[in-house]
Amino acid sequence: DKGTYPHYMLKEIDDQPTVMRKLAQTYFNDDGQVTIDDELLADLQSADRLYIVAAGTSYHAGLVGERLFERLAAVPTEAHVSSEFAYNSPILSKHPFFIFLSQSGETADSREVLTEVNAKGYHSLTITNVQNSTLSREATYTMLLNAGPEIAVASTKAYTAQIAVEAIIAKALGEATQQVAAADFDLRPQLGLVANGIQALVDQKERFEAVAKDNFVDQRDAFYIGRGIDYAVSLEASLKLKEITYIHSEGVAAGELKHGPIALIESGTPVIGIITQERTASLTRSNLAETAARGSHIMTIVTKSLAKAHDDIILEDVDEMLTPLLTIIPAQLISYYTSLLKGLDVDKPRNLAKSVTVQ
Ligand code: F6R
Numbered sequence: 618d619k620g621t622y623p624h625y626m627l628k629e630i631d632d633q634p635t636v637m638r639k640l641a642q643t644y645f646n647d648d649g650q651v652t653i654d655d656e657l658l659a660d661l662q663s664a665d666r667l668y669i670v671a672a673g674t675s676y677h678a679g680l681v682g683e684r685l686f687e688r689l690a691a692v693p694t695e696a697h698v699s700s701e702f703a704y705n706s707p708i709l710s711k712h713p714f715f716i717f718l719s720q721s722g723e724t725a726d727s728r729e730v731l732t733e734v735n736a737k738g739y740h741s742l743t744i745t746n747v748q749n750s751t752l753s754r755e756a757t758y759t760m761l762l763n764a765g766p767e768i769a770v771a772s773t774k775a776y777t778a779q780i781a782v783e784a785i786i787a788k789a790l791g792e793a794t795q796q797v798a799a800a801d802f803d804l805r806p807q808l809g810l811v812a813n814g815i816q817a818l819v820d821q822k823e824r825f826e827a828v829a830k831d832n833f834v835d836q837r838d839a840f841y842i843g844r845g846i847d848y849a850v851s852l853e854a855s856l857k858l859k860e861i862t863y864i865h866s867e868g869v870a871a872g873e874l875k876h877g878p879i880a881l882i883e884s885g886t887p888v889i890g891i892i893t894q895e896r897t898a899s900l901t902r903s904n905l906a907e908t909a910a911r912g913s914h915i916m917t918i919v920t921k922s923l924a925k926a927h928d929d930i931i932l933e934d935v936d937e938m939l940t941p942l943l944t945i946i947p948a949q950l951i952s953y954y955t956s957l958l959k960g961l962d963v964d965k966p967r968n969l970a971k972s973v974t975v976q
Contacts, residue, residue, distance in 0.1 A: 619768070624963045626769035626861075630949050631819050633774050634812040636764045637781060637942070641808040643763055644785045649805050653789045657758045660740050661790045664714035667694040670702050670730050671718035672973070674772040675779060677853035679718050681941045682783035684846050688938060689784075689799045690791035699726040700976065703733070715741035715756075716786075720767055720775035721972035722750020729976060731755050744782050746775055760786070769964045770971050771860050773949050776853060777815075777942050781808060784939065807935055811942045814933035818946040822954075825947060828929075829954035832887050832914055839864055840878065840908075841948065842871040843891035844901055850891055850941045854948030861956040861966045871897075871904040884912035889948075892919045893932075893940035918944050 622628035646652050661667075667686055669679035679696035686694040695707070699717075703726060715734050717727050722745035731752060734741050743756035746764050753759040762778040784804055791799020833839060839858055841851035851868030858866040869878050871890070882888070890905040892898045898919075905915045917928045920940060924931045932943045956963045 624769065624953075624957075626771055626773060626953055626963050629767055629769055629773045630946070630953065632765060633777050633946070634816045634819070636762075636774050636778050637808050637812040637815065639763050640778060640781045640785065641805050644782070645805045651785055651789045651792065651804060653760070653786060654758060657742060658789060658793055660757070661692075661714055661786070662793055663712060664692065665712045666710035667692055667714050667716060668702075668709070669694065669696040669716045669718060670699045670727055671696070672699050672724050672726050674776050674853060674856060675718040675720060675724075677849060677856065678776050678779035678783070679716075680849035680852065681780050681846060682716070682718070682787070684849070685780075685783050685787040685938055686790070689787040689796060689802055690794060691796050691798070692790065699724065699730050703729040703976075706730075713739055715739060717741060717743040717745075717752050717756060718779050719743065719750070719752050720746045720762070720772055720779075722747040722752040723972045723974055724752070725974050725976045727752060728755070742786075744779060746778070768971075770966055770969050771857055771952070771963075773857075776945060780939075780941055781811075802936065802938070807939055810933065810935050811939055814935055814943045815946055817933060818943065818950070822950060825950035826954040826958075828916070829951050830958055832916065833858075833862070833864065833951060833955040834958045836864055836885070836887055838881060838883075839866045839887040839889070840881075840913075841866070841868045841889045841891060842874060842901065842904060843868075844871050844897040845894050846938070846941060847891040847893055847897075847901070847944065850944045850948075853945055854889070854891070857945075857948055857952040858955070860969060861952050861961065861963055862959060863961070863967075864955070871901040874904050875907065879908060879911065882908050882911040882913045886913045887916065888913040889916045889918060891944050892917060892923055893944060894937055895923060898923050918947050
């Protein structure tokens, strides 16, 4: 039920602070310790490599997960597009463990991989929003997103919930294997900060409506750029824009611009830089300036501690590994308002289905 909301997508964007708080309750005990299934944890510990398999937005959440597992649990991790993995799979490690990310739990491309994984006797976890969905039933383990029904075709709260659950698992695994990075990662209070940071953004809707009106509605192309985890979010931000506004959009690794995509920049083309990682912030800023010199209209989405006077959208500071939970929100809202201003069907964009049950 969308209640008083004009569209499911707006409601689902607004649900995100609540979903973050709910996950903090579900997967932490009264002492504040992260808790996941013991057998799952043992299985994860005996794996020498994690394979995250997913499609679309869920794949983009997997790209963030890849970094979370490597940094917090020091386990090599690869995210793969399920339709590619199914027919062009990489050479597997000796003890692989598979993580399927799927909001619906019904994506046929992912199921194709899971069927093969089961045939080979490997163990797996499905992270899904739908209990008893096909991918949940067929995997060894299930963890739920607890995000409530996601009705809008463009996925929003499932993306942030998937990242939060990946962080929960990475922390549990890293603690079990005595990783300092995991012990130092104060995830539960961080999820509270994240919830507040999302709330601060969804409380400024008029601002994002104005950005949509002034800088996106009349554009043919738009680019999101970033490095590392910010690049992973750029891909998702760009997918949100193309899905519901039909504006051609690409997420580009900031350093790759000069190797090709910068040729597409014209006068007024929006280029949005996502900047949350101290190590690479100045590099991404230089890449933005290079596009501005070709006439682009640049905008920045930046965390407070890295912000400069001329930055546009400034986010509350959270742990550098959790910034995707905040940086995606402006992109979701800008896409929503651009779609609305173009008079499009926000919740049911053309040519797309909520759950893709064919390969
Ligand atoms: C994007 C979108 C799709 C889905 C993809 C996977 O907004 O909705 O890209 O993310 O079809 O779906 P699930 O997560 O249900 O497997």
